[in-house]
Amino acid sequence: MTEENEPIDIAYLVDAFSDDLYRFALSRVGSPALAKDFVQETFISAYQSNKDLEEINDLKSWLLTILKNKTIDHFRSVKGKMEQQTVELDYRTYFNESGIWHKDKMPSDFLATFDREKEKNFEDLKKLLDFCMAKLKDLPASIIRMKYLEEVSSKEICKTFEITSSNYWVIVHRAKLQLRDCLENRIKKDQNEA
Amino acid sequence: MRPNFLVRWMMSLDKLSCKKATLLAAKRDYVQISTKERFQLWYHYRLCYVCKIWENQSRLLDKIIQERIMSSLKSERLTDKDKERIKTELKNIS
Incomplete structure (x- = not known):
């Protein structure tokens, strides 16, 4: 001091x-x-x-x-504004009416080849992640950031954003659908260009 | 003849769509899900390899996001210019 x-x-x-x-x-x-x-x-x-x-x-x-x-x-x-944005990202982007994956949104095993040369690829993934995180809306992006901070509990996140716990995991679920899809698209695009 | 209780129970388990299965997997990270839900999820993964891939990639995603966030935070600092600006701002209001 x-x-x-x-x-x-x-x-x-x-x-x-x-x-x-x-x-x-x-x-x-x-x-x-x-x-x-x-x-x-x-x-x-x-x-x-x-x-x-x-x-x-x-x-x-x-x-x-x-x-x-x-x-x-x-x-x-800003929460009122952010909630409006989250509703817009609908599950219909990923699943049909019966809740089955759309053909073009199905997770494919695109990481299978990726895992082999681990370290470097992991670093590449992190860079792609920045790009994909920036595409998330404000509310899911803020919640995702807080979720992965070690010192923050999910209870605290729900309290900060004034959301219920079921809202919380729905938001996280949607954000992860979006992030995963974005990563897969980016990696496939890079592979095609290479 | 009506199927017996056990058979009816087994039949009732296969009611998860992929949407519900992935949502249930997300829920499981925060609260304890019931034995029935756990079995439903396990059963769904047996039938649906796409959701199984989702589950694996979702775990990997957790790992990448966490490492990304923690490592970026460790190195972040304000520049001296930023600090000077704050001090000037404080002088102006005093």
Whole structure:
């Protein structure tokens, strides 16, 4: 922490904690520009709270709490818009009326050849994943990002987005259908071009 | 003659469509599904290799997404310019 006589001011907080706050914000919202805005707003709120910084035991978790509340407010304010978008992605893209896979959307064993030379391919897959994640709508993308963070429970995700647990796994299911399909298409396209 | 209870029960199990089977697999990741549902899913995978492929790829997808997200987060930092901008912003409001 700080030297004995160095006063804790807000500039010190920026140097000490802004990277941690940025990573937290980025893990929630995905967009670097939006994450930077959240970090800045957090410091402004912290400054305007007029708290005596010397009296706060854990400055980092204090700042993280401010940031967390900001991201939750953000999700709630855009949620109405996001829900509309999710409904649009219908199961009908993947399954017919009887719930059977459409011929062109059936998962094929496209990864069978992929697995053989593991390490490099795994790295390639990660790159393709970025492309496919960017195609997801806001709500499923945010939920997927939080789902795979080790420290976040599914209960917390449902609470953050104000959704029921059955809504939660339906959203995850749809997002995975979309991601898997996108990966398969990309890989097949790359193989055809090569 | 009506089929006996066991046969009727066995017949009732094969009611999963691919859509329901994959959704059930997603549900199973969050809550404990019933024995009947577990059997239905197992039975469906025996009959439908496409859903079996889906199941395997879905696991792989979990692994890739998790690694991608964790590794990207470890290396992310704000630039010095970003930090200076925040400090300037703070000075402006004070």
